[in-house]
Amino acid sequence: MNTPICDFCEGYRKAHVSRLHMPGHKGQFFLGFEDLDITEVSGADELYAPEGIIAQSEKNATALFGSGRTLYSTEGSSQCIRAMVKLGLTLSKPAGRGKILAARNAHKAFLYACALVDAEIVWLYPQSGMDLCSCPVTPQALREAIAAHRPDAVYITSPDYLGQLADVAGMAKVCHEAGIPLLVDNAHGAYLHWYNRQHPMDLGADLCCDSAHKTLPVLTGGAYLHLSPTANAAIGAEAKAAMELFGSTSPSYLILQSLDRCNAYLGNGFSEDLNCCARRIAALRKRIPDVSQEPVKVTLDCHCLGYTGPEAAAALRSCLCEPEFVDSRYVVCMFSPQNQEADYIRLEQAIAALPHKEPLCALPSAVTPSPAVMTPRQAIFSSHETIPVTQALGRICGSPTVSCPPAIPITVSGEIITAEAVALYQKYGIHTVSVVKR
Ligand SMILES: Cc1ncc(COP(=O)(O)O)c(C=O)c1O
Structure with missing residues (x-):
């Protein structure tokens, strides 16, 4: 797979032109990578109106993910979520205030998106008193909620922070029967296309965002907005404008190069490396109390070991393991093929070294509906x-x-x-x- 953005930036670096343009570092080293950090100079293409190297690189990403169209974000899934909500509502409600049915464990970027486009939100609450981070909803419950509220779109988060996976295929079917789009926050699951084709776009989602930077070897900020082939036909022409509406006019070319470079790895080698990582986690899982459904995320239920999340996290940190997320019960550790064998061994040894204690009882942590008095x-x-x-x-x-x-x-x-x-x-x-x- 070619890497047109990286190739252009490398050529520009080597040409030693006089940089009479932004950024102000002029390619001189302060952190050490400034010579590759350019702006939209001649030949570098424009992120929100691409015709050259960015268009080619996004085409590569589209082919790799098998989507209808994949667009780059240099401002994380947060930017994609704003665009996705706008586009998702445009898809089924071209005018007027849209109504969106959303699982209650949505990231705050979704709330901001709805505030910006003034969408009405109807929340779907978890059927069993789960955790703030998880909102399991069955396709049948979704069908009933759609019948009751008649939304213009449905929004879910899968995987969630604790590594739970929604029945995206079942939910997509229900949405499509109702003639409305399914929008998925897949910020944590960019890699899932390479794991038994479990990516939301493989399972029927209409629009979906991935934080490439969370699970792929991509710089922080790199993300994708995917449109399904049918969504692309209906709103493809508006997709770039929606991303531009919520983005900076100075997208980072370092992040664009990182997304571009990642394409080459996704096309060659990633799948094998991911499967090795998943096998290593499966082996680890046999020896630790892990409740994650994701193949490369470990969610320790610390209560099973007799500890609170912060107590277990302190023990991990004392063994030089820094987790992604800690709450009163869980410690979440995110792995990727780029972790080293020492990382798995350290985590396992840190847990094994915890003195045995009686399991703790969990305090309720589910969100409950609150009356809304303002939008x-x-x-x-x-x-x-x-x-x-x-x-x-x-x-x-x-x-x-x-x-x-x-x-x-x-x-x-x-x-x-x-x-x-x-x-x-x-x-x-x-x-x-x-x-x-x-
Ligand atoms: C579930 C979920 N959605 C969206 C986001 C926002 O992603 P980004 O940081 O790429 O903007 C996050 C960030 O942690 C997240 O956990």
Whole structure:
């Protein structure tokens, strides 16, 4: 597979031209890679109107993922989610305020997207009292919710932060029977196309975003927006404009090169390396209490070992293992083919070294519906103040006040903060919240 963006930047670096253009470092080393960091100079193409090297590289990505069309983002899945919500609603509701049915474990980027395009959100709650991070919904439950609410689009997150996978194929079928698109936040699952074709686009999603940087060897910020062949036919012409609407006018060429270079690896070698990694995790899984359904993510249920998440994470850190995410019960460790054997051994040894304790009981951590008195748009764009969680009961949530990870709102902007939400904030170690000013 060719790498036109990398080739162009390498040629530009070697040509030693006088850089009478941005960026201000002029190719001189401050961090050490500035000579490859260019802007839209002649021949470098434009991300939002590509005709040359970027168009060619995106075509390569489209072929690799087998999508109808794949677009690059240099601003993460966050940018793609905003574009996806706009495009998804355009697909089935070209005018007027769109209504979107969304699983409640959505990342806050989804809430911001809905605020920006003023979409109405109807939340799907988990059927069993699961975790803030997970929202298992069956196709049958989705069918009933669609019949009850008549949304213009459906939005789910799969894989979720804990590594749970939704029945994307079942949900896509239900959506298509209802004539509406399925939008999937696949930020954690770019690699899934190379694992038994389990990527949402393989399973029937209409639009989907992947954070390439989360699971592939891509610089932070690199992401994809995928359109299915049918979605591409209907909204392909608007896709770049939707990405541009929510992006910077100065996309990073370092990130574009990283996405371009990744194509060559995805086309040659990645599949074999991924399968080795998955086999190594499967072996590890036999010896540790892991609840992840993802092949290369480990979600330790620390309560089974008699520990809280922070206690287990401290033990891991003392063995030089830095996890991705920790909450009161779980520690999430993300692996990729680029991890080394020492990483697997360290994790296993750190867990094996934990003194045996009686299992702990889990405290409830599911989100419960809260009454909404403002739309997310009204609440997010109003004036806010930050107050202690202990004084927040009955106030209207302003901004979601959840850091990353997992960045899933405990209370949605515009909803009343309930006693259950206050308890959940405290459980997640959140001491202050942003509320709408009175
Ligand atoms: C489920 C989910 N969706 C979306 C995002 C946003 O992705 P990005 O950081 O690539 O903008 C994240 C980030 O952690 C995430 O976990």
